[in-house]
Amino acid sequence: MNKEDQVMMAFRELYNKIVWLNKDKMEASLKGYKPSEVHCIEYIGKNADSNVTKLAESFYMTRGAISKLTKKLINKGVIESYQKSDNKKEIYFRLTKQGEVIYKIHEDLHQEFQERDKAVFEQITEEQFDSMLSFLDKYSRHLDVEIKKVDLDMNAE
Incomplete structure:
Protein backbone atom coordinates (compact mmCIF):
# COMPACT_ATOMS: atom_id res chain seq x y z
CA MET A 1 0.00 0.00 0.00
CA ASN A 2 1.45 3.37 -1.00
CA LYS A 3 1.58 6.43 1.30
CA GLU A 4 -1.40 8.08 -0.40
CA ASP A 5 -3.54 5.00 0.28
CA GLN A 6 -2.25 4.88 3.86
CA VAL A 7 -3.18 8.52 4.45
CA MET A 8 -6.67 8.11 2.99
CA MET A 9 -7.26 4.89 4.93
CA ALA A 10 -6.00 6.55 8.14
CA PHE A 11 -8.36 9.53 7.61
CA ARG A 12 -11.35 7.22 7.16
CA GLU A 13 -10.37 5.07 10.14
CA LEU A 14 -9.81 8.12 12.35
CA TYR A 15 -13.15 9.63 11.32
CA ASN A 16 -14.97 6.34 11.95
CA LYS A 17 -13.40 6.02 15.41
CA ILE A 18 -14.42 9.56 16.36
CA VAL A 19 -17.97 8.96 15.15
CA TRP A 20 -18.17 5.64 17.01
CA LEU A 21 -16.81 7.12 20.26
CA ASN A 22 -19.11 10.15 20.15
CA LYS A 23 -22.24 8.44 18.81
CA ASP A 24 -23.88 7.09 21.98
CA LYS A 25 -23.43 10.28 23.96
CA MET A 26 -24.60 12.45 21.03
CA GLU A 27 -27.69 10.30 20.43
CA ALA A 28 -28.60 10.20 24.13
CA SER A 29 -28.15 13.96 24.59
CA LEU A 30 -29.78 14.95 21.30
CA LYS A 31 -32.58 12.38 21.22
CA GLY A 32 -35.10 13.02 18.47
CA TYR A 33 -32.61 14.85 16.23
CA LYS A 34 -30.74 13.40 13.28
CA PRO A 35 -27.09 14.37 12.75
CA SER A 36 -28.02 16.46 9.69
CA GLU A 37 -30.57 18.37 11.79
CA VAL A 38 -28.05 19.01 14.56
CA HIS A 39 -25.45 20.21 12.06
CA CYS A 40 -28.02 22.52 10.49
CA ILE A 41 -28.85 23.92 13.93
CA GLU A 42 -25.12 24.35 14.58
CA TYR A 43 -24.59 26.20 11.28
CA ILE A 44 -27.53 28.53 11.88
CA GLY A 45 -26.32 29.15 15.44
CA LYS A 46 -22.87 30.14 14.22
CA ASN A 47 -23.82 32.06 11.08
CA ALA A 48 -26.10 35.08 11.10
CA ASP A 49 -28.55 35.42 8.22
CA SER A 50 -28.36 31.76 7.20
CA ASN A 51 -30.48 30.93 4.19
CA VAL A 52 -31.17 27.89 2.02
CA THR A 53 -28.39 28.76 -0.44
CA LYS A 54 -25.72 29.18 2.25
CA LEU A 55 -26.79 25.96 3.97
CA ALA A 56 -26.81 24.01 0.69
CA GLU A 57 -23.31 25.22 -0.17
CA SER A 58 -22.00 24.45 3.30
CA PHE A 59 -23.43 20.91 3.43
CA TYR A 60 -22.96 20.05 -0.27
CA MET A 61 -26.66 19.32 -0.54
CA THR A 62 -29.32 20.51 -2.97
CA ARG A 63 -31.43 23.51 -2.07
CA GLY A 64 -34.47 21.20 -2.21
CA ALA A 65 -32.96 18.89 0.41
CA ILE A 66 -32.13 21.88 2.63
CA SER A 67 -35.68 23.21 2.23
CA LYS A 68 -37.04 19.87 3.49
CA LEU A 69 -34.57 19.86 6.37
CA THR A 70 -35.38 23.42 7.45
CA LYS A 71 -39.13 22.71 7.24
CA LYS A 72 -38.63 19.78 9.64
CA LEU A 73 -36.66 22.00 12.01
CA ILE A 74 -39.33 24.71 11.86
CA ASN A 75 -41.98 22.07 12.65
CA LYS A 76 -39.86 20.87 15.60
CA GLY A 77 -39.75 24.45 16.85
CA VAL A 78 -35.96 24.81 16.86
CA ILE A 79 -35.58 27.34 14.03
CA GLU A 80 -37.77 30.06 12.61
CA SER A 81 -37.71 31.88 9.32
CA TYR A 82 -37.62 35.65 8.92
CA GLN A 83 -37.20 38.31 6.27
CA LYS A 84 -35.30 41.56 6.39
CA SER A 85 -37.22 44.78 5.88
CA ASP A 86 -34.90 45.77 3.02
CA ASN A 87 -35.13 42.35 1.27
CA LYS A 88 -38.57 40.77 1.29
CA LYS A 89 -37.53 38.17 -1.29
CA GLU A 90 -34.92 36.28 0.73
CA ILE A 91 -35.86 34.00 3.64
CA TYR A 92 -33.39 33.61 6.51
CA PHE A 93 -33.28 31.31 9.53
CA ARG A 94 -32.44 31.80 13.19
CA LEU A 95 -32.61 29.61 16.26
CA THR A 96 -35.57 29.70 18.60
CA LYS A 97 -35.06 29.37 22.37
CA GLN A 98 -35.48 25.59 21.97
CA GLY A 99 -32.95 25.65 19.11
CA GLU A 100 -30.48 27.51 21.30
CA VAL A 101 -30.81 24.73 23.91
CA ILE A 102 -29.98 22.07 21.29
CA TYR A 103 -27.12 24.23 19.98
CA LYS A 104 -25.69 24.57 23.52
CA ILE A 105 -25.94 20.82 24.22
CA HIS A 106 -24.11 20.12 20.97
CA GLU A 107 -21.40 22.71 21.70
CA ASP A 108 -20.92 21.33 25.23
CA LEU A 109 -20.51 17.81 23.83
CA HIS A 110 -17.89 19.04 21.36
CA GLN A 111 -16.06 20.74 24.22
CA GLU A 112 -16.18 17.50 26.23
CA PHE A 113 -14.80 15.49 23.29
CA GLN A 114 -12.09 18.09 22.76
CA GLU A 115 -11.08 17.76 26.42
CA ARG A 116 -10.99 13.96 26.04
CA ASP A 117 -8.61 14.23 23.08
CA LYS A 118 -6.55 17.14 24.43
CA ALA A 119 -3.65 14.87 25.47
CA VAL A 120 -2.91 14.08 21.82
CA PHE A 121 -3.04 17.68 20.63
CA GLU A 122 -0.80 18.89 23.45
CA GLN A 123 1.99 16.72 22.03
CA ILE A 124 1.80 18.25 18.54
Whole structure:
Protein backbone atom coordinates (compact mmCIF):
# COMPACT_ATOMS: atom_id res chain seq x y z
CA MET A 1 0.00 0.00 0.00
CA ASN A 2 1.45 3.37 -1.00
CA LYS A 3 1.58 6.43 1.30
CA GLU A 4 -1.40 8.08 -0.40
CA ASP A 5 -3.54 5.00 0.28
CA GLN A 6 -2.25 4.88 3.86
CA VAL A 7 -3.18 8.52 4.45
CA MET A 8 -6.67 8.11 2.99
CA MET A 9 -7.26 4.89 4.93
CA ALA A 10 -6.00 6.55 8.14
CA PHE A 11 -8.36 9.53 7.61
CA ARG A 12 -11.35 7.22 7.16
CA GLU A 13 -10.37 5.07 10.14
CA LEU A 14 -9.81 8.12 12.35
CA TYR A 15 -13.15 9.63 11.32
CA ASN A 16 -14.97 6.34 11.95
CA LYS A 17 -13.40 6.02 15.41
CA ILE A 18 -14.42 9.56 16.36
CA VAL A 19 -17.97 8.96 15.15
CA TRP A 20 -18.17 5.64 17.01
CA LEU A 21 -16.81 7.12 20.26
CA ASN A 22 -19.11 10.15 20.15
CA LYS A 23 -22.24 8.44 18.81
CA ASP A 24 -23.88 7.09 21.98
CA LYS A 25 -23.43 10.28 23.96
CA MET A 26 -24.60 12.45 21.03
CA GLU A 27 -27.69 10.30 20.43
CA ALA A 28 -28.60 10.20 24.13
CA SER A 29 -28.15 13.96 24.59
CA LEU A 30 -29.78 14.95 21.30
CA LYS A 31 -32.58 12.38 21.22
CA GLY A 32 -35.10 13.02 18.47
CA TYR A 33 -32.61 14.85 16.23
CA LYS A 34 -30.74 13.40 13.28
CA PRO A 35 -27.09 14.37 12.75
CA SER A 36 -28.02 16.46 9.69
CA GLU A 37 -30.57 18.37 11.79
CA VAL A 38 -28.05 19.01 14.56
CA HIS A 39 -25.45 20.21 12.06
CA CYS A 40 -28.02 22.52 10.49
CA ILE A 41 -28.85 23.92 13.93
CA GLU A 42 -25.12 24.35 14.58
CA TYR A 43 -24.59 26.20 11.28
CA ILE A 44 -27.53 28.53 11.88
CA GLY A 45 -26.32 29.15 15.44
CA LYS A 46 -22.87 30.14 14.22
CA ASN A 47 -23.82 32.06 11.08
CA ALA A 48 -26.10 35.08 11.10
CA ASP A 49 -28.55 35.42 8.22
CA SER A 50 -28.36 31.76 7.20
CA ASN A 51 -30.48 30.93 4.19
CA VAL A 52 -31.17 27.89 2.02
CA THR A 53 -28.39 28.76 -0.44
CA LYS A 54 -25.72 29.18 2.25
CA LEU A 55 -26.79 25.96 3.97
CA ALA A 56 -26.81 24.01 0.69
CA GLU A 57 -23.31 25.22 -0.17
CA SER A 58 -22.00 24.45 3.30
CA PHE A 59 -23.43 20.91 3.43
CA TYR A 60 -22.96 20.05 -0.27
CA MET A 61 -26.66 19.32 -0.54
CA THR A 62 -29.32 20.51 -2.97
CA ARG A 63 -31.43 23.51 -2.07
CA GLY A 64 -34.47 21.20 -2.21
CA ALA A 65 -32.96 18.89 0.41
CA ILE A 66 -32.13 21.88 2.63
CA SER A 67 -35.68 23.21 2.23
CA LYS A 68 -37.04 19.87 3.49
CA LEU A 69 -34.57 19.86 6.37
CA THR A 70 -35.38 23.42 7.45
CA LYS A 71 -39.13 22.71 7.24
CA LYS A 72 -38.63 19.78 9.64
CA LEU A 73 -36.66 22.00 12.01
CA ILE A 74 -39.33 24.71 11.86
CA ASN A 75 -41.98 22.07 12.65
CA LYS A 76 -39.86 20.87 15.60
CA GLY A 77 -39.75 24.45 16.85
CA VAL A 78 -35.96 24.81 16.86
CA ILE A 79 -35.58 27.34 14.03
CA GLU A 80 -37.77 30.06 12.61
CA SER A 81 -37.71 31.88 9.32
CA TYR A 82 -37.62 35.65 8.92
CA GLN A 83 -37.20 38.31 6.27
CA LYS A 84 -35.30 41.56 6.39
CA SER A 85 -37.22 44.78 5.88
CA ASP A 86 -34.90 45.77 3.02
CA ASN A 87 -35.13 42.35 1.27
CA LYS A 88 -38.57 40.77 1.29
CA LYS A 89 -37.53 38.17 -1.29
CA GLU A 90 -34.92 36.28 0.73
CA ILE A 91 -35.86 34.00 3.64
CA TYR A 92 -33.39 33.61 6.51
CA PHE A 93 -33.28 31.31 9.53
CA ARG A 94 -32.44 31.80 13.19
CA LEU A 95 -32.61 29.61 16.26
CA THR A 96 -35.57 29.70 18.60
CA LYS A 97 -35.06 29.37 22.37
CA GLN A 98 -35.48 25.59 21.97
CA GLY A 99 -32.95 25.65 19.11
CA GLU A 100 -30.48 27.51 21.30
CA VAL A 101 -30.81 24.73 23.91
CA ILE A 102 -29.98 22.07 21.29
CA TYR A 103 -27.12 24.23 19.98
CA LYS A 104 -25.69 24.57 23.52
CA ILE A 105 -25.94 20.82 24.22
CA HIS A 106 -24.11 20.12 20.97
CA GLU A 107 -21.40 22.71 21.70
CA ASP A 108 -20.92 21.33 25.23
CA LEU A 109 -20.51 17.81 23.83
CA HIS A 110 -17.89 19.04 21.36
CA GLN A 111 -16.06 20.74 24.22
CA GLU A 112 -16.18 17.50 26.23
CA PHE A 113 -14.80 15.49 23.29
CA GLN A 114 -12.09 18.09 22.76
CA GLU A 115 -11.08 17.76 26.42
CA ARG A 116 -10.99 13.96 26.04
CA ASP A 117 -8.61 14.23 23.08
CA LYS A 118 -6.55 17.14 24.43
CA ALA A 119 -3.65 14.87 25.47
CA VAL A 120 -2.91 14.08 21.82
CA PHE A 121 -3.04 17.68 20.63
CA GLU A 122 -0.80 18.89 23.45
CA GLN A 123 1.99 16.72 22.03
CA ILE A 124 1.80 18.25 18.54
CA THR A 125 4.36 20.92 17.70
CA GLU A 126 3.51 24.16 15.88
CA GLU A 127 5.41 22.86 12.85
CA GLN A 128 3.39 19.63 12.83
CA PHE A 129 0.13 21.58 13.10
CA ASP A 130 1.26 23.91 10.29
CA SER A 131 2.19 20.94 8.11
CA MET A 132 -1.14 19.17 8.70
CA LEU A 133 -3.13 22.36 8.14
CA SER A 134 -1.21 23.07 4.94
CA PHE A 135 -1.97 19.59 3.61
CA LEU A 136 -5.65 19.86 4.54
CA ASP A 137 -5.89 23.27 2.89
CA LYS A 138 -4.27 22.01 -0.34
CA TYR A 139 -6.48 18.93 -0.43
CA SER A 140 -9.59 21.00 0.30
CA ARG A 141 -8.79 23.48 -2.48
CA HIS A 142 -8.23 20.56 -4.89
CA LEU A 143 -11.63 19.12 -3.94
CA ASP A 144 -13.25 22.56 -4.41
CA VAL A 145 -11.94 22.57 -7.99
CA GLU A 146 -13.27 19.04 -8.57
CA ILE A 147 -16.67 20.01 -7.12
CA LYS A 148 -16.85 23.00 -9.47
CA LYS A 149 -16.13 20.68 -12.42
CA VAL A 150 -18.97 18.38 -11.38
CA ASP A 151 -21.29 21.38 -10.94
CA LEU A 152 -20.35 22.65 -14.41
CA ASP A 153 -20.95 19.19 -15.91
CA MET A 154 -24.33 18.90 -14.17
CA ASN A 155 -25.40 22.37 -15.26
CA ALA A 156 -24.35 21.69 -18.86
CA GLU A 157 -26.67 18.69 -19.10
